[in-house]
Amino acid sequence: MSAIESSFNSRNLNPLDIYVLPGYTVEVFAQGLNSPVSMVFDEDGSILIGESGEVDGNARVMRLRNGSYEVIAEGFNVPLSGVNVLNKDKYVSHKGLITLLKEDGRRYNVISGLPSLGDFGNSQVEFSIDGKMYFGQGSATNSGVVGPDNSWTAFHPYFHDFPAEDIELVGQNFVSYNFFSYSPTDYAFTGAFRPFGTPNRPDYVVLGNLRPTSCIYRSELDGSNLEVYAWGVTQPYRVKFDRFNRMFATNLTYDVRGSRPIKDCPDEFLFINHGSWYGFPDFCGNLPVTLPQFRPDVGPQPEFLMSRHPMIPTKPFAIIEPHAGVRGFDFDYTQEFGTYGNAYVALSGSIYPVTTGGYPLPGVGRRIVRIDMNDGNVSTFAINRTGLGASFTGGGGFERPMDVVFGPDEAMYVLDYNMATPINPNLYIPNTGVIWKISRT
Structure with missing residues (x-):
């Protein structure tokens, strides 16, 4: 070509x-x-391209073949995050949904209702040799606390992060300007894994959710038997298997923003083990965010949100500089x-x-x-x-x-x-x- x-x-x-x-x-x-975010070679050698829609508002799938573009399907939720193909079936990941696109143009939402209303959404799907489908689901917030950096609260005021298993919290609350109020002197107290303006008490237990954020999901190709494969991954942007059927994921980590800013956390290339927890929101790699190296220039030293952790996260397979993307x-x-x-x-x-x-x-x-x-x-x-x-x-x-x-x-x-x-x-x-x-x- x-x-x-x-x-x-x-x-x-x-x-x-x-x-x-x-x-x-x-x-x-x-x-x-326009806003291309993923591509994959189809069985016929053409390239399928996923455009997120973040530039022109039209999330779509394109085919590039013999030097020409063809629109395969459009009008998906913005942002579209990826497209993959298996046996001529196209699987399109877009905000909150995974849509099966058949060769004749018919569409079926095989998975819906994913917790993608916050900062990060659901990622491109990947297929394994056992005939399953895998994909990442990003966090609702930067580091576990809804705050003034989360503009989506205007549309989804009760949304927040959800853990995959029961967790016990320290009970720390974060003070910020109450952007739901008309008073400039009104402040809100927000706890971790809670909606904006909802505080936590010490030793508060958050129950595990069947549709958690910050995790990697597994399901059948038709979307049935959806389950959590691994959790505590901040934003698993892409998952993929190597030739030994080992799963790896790129993980975008914490930013210096919001009610709980964390500085200099490197991005990660993770080897994913089934059932493991990868540290969100209290670890950067396998290091606790309570270390001085993660303290922002403006703001306090981050403290643990969880009073007990499921495990000490394993060290990432590879470390990439902070904000590398x-x-x-x-x-x-x-x-x-x-x-x-x-x-x-x-x-x-x-x-x-x-x-x-x-x-x-x-x-x-x-x-x-x-x-x-x-x-x-x-x-x-x-x-x-x-x-x-x-x-x-x-x-x-x-x-x-x-x-x-x-x-x-x-x-x-x-x-x-x-x-x-x-x-x-x-x-x-x-x-x-x-x-x-x-x-x-």
Whole structure:
């Protein structure tokens, strides 16, 4: 398949602006996408692309085949988070739902009512050799407490985080401006795992929920027998099995925001064990958030919310710098591209200033990293020569890499988000999403 020739001129594209390790070349494969967040090769060799709808309001699934785009289906809940395919059936993950899309265009919501009304939603599904379907479900809040950073409370005032098992809380409450009140002197007291303005008492027990946040779910392909596979994962953006049928997940962790800000928690590449707890909301990796290194510049040292923890979380398989923005990933099972079995992860970068404590971090993330699956070592594989996102410099390279997949031609394909505007790093120019192709020379 050749690169698409396009008349889109609102984004400068120059593969030479991307540094890649010696022995590889970069080219523009396709462009003109809107908020692309996931891609997968269909059985016929075409590429299915999930567009979140966050730029133009139209969450949809596209097919790229023989140099042309075709809309497969649209009008999904915003944001759409992923699309995957199995035996010609397409499974679309979008806010609160997983929809089965048949070859003839019929749609069936195989899973509905997922707890995706908060900060983070349900992720792209993955299939295992046992014929099951797996996917991640993100947290409602940054770190367990609903606060002024959660704008969704205006529409869902009683929503909050839900644990998968019974937990006992310390009973700490957090004071913030009461944005439900008209009085500027009215304050609210909010406890962990509670709606905004609802305090906790000491030793309060929160019962486990059948539809918890911060977890990884498993079900049958038709959505039946939905169960929690693992929990305490803040935002499992993507789950995937390696050739040994081991599950791994990229996990976006805590930000410096809200009623309980946590600083410098690295993003994670997790090896997922069935039944394990991965630390939300009291651990960063396998380290307690009560350590001084996690104290924000403005605000108190985070304290434990839970009086007892299910277990000490295991150390992540790989650690990636804070605010790197771990997204989609793939394993290299080609014969020629690189070391067999290594993982490659797309890093989209920080969401400045709302998640970083106000600090611009233009040199964080915005690249493709390689993870050595023997020892967890992380190294940069492809990055803009400036080290910065393209919108910061006006360059022609990566903006926000969102996904990585290996194609049937054994080349790497990188899905890159829309270009941000010069005046606002979180406002995007329509029709500027890109697919890059990286090949072995």
